[in-house]
Amino acid sequence: MKKIEGKYKFAFILLILYIILMAIIFGPIILRGKTKMYLLIGSTAKWKFENNEWEDIESNETDLYAFKNFDVYIDQKKFGNYQVAFSQSKWYLFQNNKTPVNYRGDFLGVRSNSDYQVAQFERVDLDESDNVYLEKVFKNHGFDKIERYQEGYKVLFDLDGDKKDETIYVVSNMFPSSFAPATIFNFVFVVDNEKIEMVYEMTDAFTNLYNQCKIRLQYLIDVDNNNHYEIILNCGYYSTMGSCTSMYEKQGKKYVQIKACHAN
Numbered sequence: 001m002k003k004i005e006g007k008y009k010f011a012f013i014l015l016i017l018y019i020i021l022m023a024i025i026f027g028p029i030i031l032r033g034k035t036k037m038y039l040l041i042g043s044t045a046k047w048k049f050e051n052n053e054w055e056d057i058e059s060n061e062t063d064l065y066a067f068k069n070f071d072v073y074i075d076q077k078k079f080g081n082y083q084v085a086f087s088q089s090k091w092y093l094f095q096n097n098k099t100p101v102n103y104r105g106d107f108l109g110v111r112s113n114s115d116y117q118v119a120q121f122e123r124v125d126l127d128e129s130d131n132v133y134l135e136k137v138f139k140n141h142g143f144d145k146i147e148r149y150q151e152g153y154k155v156l157f158d159l160d161g162d163k164k165d166e167t168i169y170v171v172s173n174m175f176p177s178s179f180a181p182a183t184i185f186n187f188v189f190v191v192d193n194e195k196i197e198m199v200y201e202m203t204d205a206f207t208n209l210y211n212q213c214k215i216r217l218q219y220l221i222d223v224d225n226n227n228h229y230e231i232i233l234n235c236g237y238y239s240t241m242g243s244c245t246s247m248y249e250k251q252g253k254k255y256v257q258i259k260a261c262h263a264n
Contacts, residue, residue: 034113035049035052035112035113035114035224036048036049036050036112036113037049037110037111037112037113037114037116037223038057038064038065038070038109038110038111038112039108039109039110039221040065040070040084040086040091040107040108040109040110041107041108041218041219041232041234041245042106042107042108042218042234042245043089043090043091043107044234044242044243044244044245045244045245045262046065046086047247047259048061048064049223054247054258054259056262062086065084065086065109065111066084066085066086067083067084067085067094068083068084068111069081069082069083069084069096069111070082070083070084070109070110070111071109071110071111072084072093072103072107072108072109073107073108073109073110073118074103074104074105074106074107074108075105075106076106076108076118076119076120076121076219077120078118079103080101082094082095082101083095083096083098084109091107091109106218108219110221112223114224114225115225116221116222116223116224116225117221117222117225117229118219118220118221118222119157119219119220119221119222119229121155121156121157121217121220122155123153123154123155123170123217124153124154124155124156125152125153126152126153126154126169126171130154130169131146133169133189133191133196134146134169134171136196137169137171137187137189137196137198141185141187141201141203142203143183147173147181147183147185148173148176148179148181149171149172149173149185150172150173150174150175150176150177150214151170151171151172151173151174151214151216152169152170152171152172153169153170154167154168154169154170155167155168155170155217155220156168157220157229159190159192159220159228159229159231159250160192160227160228160229160250161226161227161228166190166191166192167190167191168188168189168190168199168217168231169187169188169189169190169191170187170188170215170216170217171185171186171187171188172185172186172187172214172215172216173185174186174209174212174213174214174215175209175214175238180206181206182205182206183203183204183205183206184202184203184204184205184206184208184209184212185201185202185203185204186200186201186202186212186213186214186215186235187200187201187202188200188201188215188217188231188233189201190255197250197253197254197255198254198255199231199233199248199255200215200233200246200248202215209238210237210238210241212237213235213236213237213238213243213244214235214236214237215233215234215235216233216234216235216236217231217232217233218232218233218234218245219232220232228249228250230247230248230249230258231247231248231249231255232245232246232247232248233245233246233247233248233261235261244261244262245259245261246259246260246261247259
């Protein structure tokens with residue numbers, strides 16, 4: 001009897017360990033599959049995350065956001081929770097009693113059934129200490145030296161929750177006002193433990209200048225609250241030609257685009 005009881009106990013322990021293992025492996029996948037999130041990014045993007053996939057909110061899906069309550073961020077800072085409405089390429093905010101709310105700045109609206117984080121960050125000018133990374137990136141893209149750029153900055157932020165800041169670099173020579181480069185470019189890359197991880201890269205002939213857009217870092221959002229931040233980039237075309245927004249996520253050792261850019 002004792003041997004039989006021992007076998008049952010052993011089998012029960014194995015079952016418990018199996019359940020725990022399956023929860024660790026498949027639990028996050030199941031929870032992520034149930035996550036629903038809606039992102040309203042400036043006037044350029046309306047996204048939804050449903051059925052474990054990012055998609056555009058289509059023009060006939062206004063019920064997903066019109067006069068729904070969203071957490072609103074202005075210039076990366078939490079502004080409040082308001083009802084939103086979209087008209088003539090602008091978001092309007094209302095209190096729940098339909099009283100309008102004024103704001104000024106870069107708009108982000110978030111509605112989700114799970115926790116998330118929106119980062120606040122500062123852009124820092126580049127200096128000579130950054131040249132070691134710029135030289136590597138430019139050389140890898142066929143330049144024999146650091147090319148002159150119209151705009152360059154970096155952002156120091158802990159993207160992966162390891163308590164150490166990574167450095168995000170944004171460098172572009174698009175739409176130059178005082179020089180005419182032979183090659184135009186946009187580079188966004190992350191330096192993590194002195195290793196360069198490309199996020200976005202574009203080079204083209206100067207003659208195609210007005211077919212391309214100028215990249216900028218728009219938001220850092222931890223969409224599923226796992227301490228790993230997704231990178232949202234905005235790319236603006238010349239003058240009034242509009243812009244488009246895309247999102248990148250680190251998968252393994254490289255950054256992958258998880259939401260494509262569509263010009264508006």
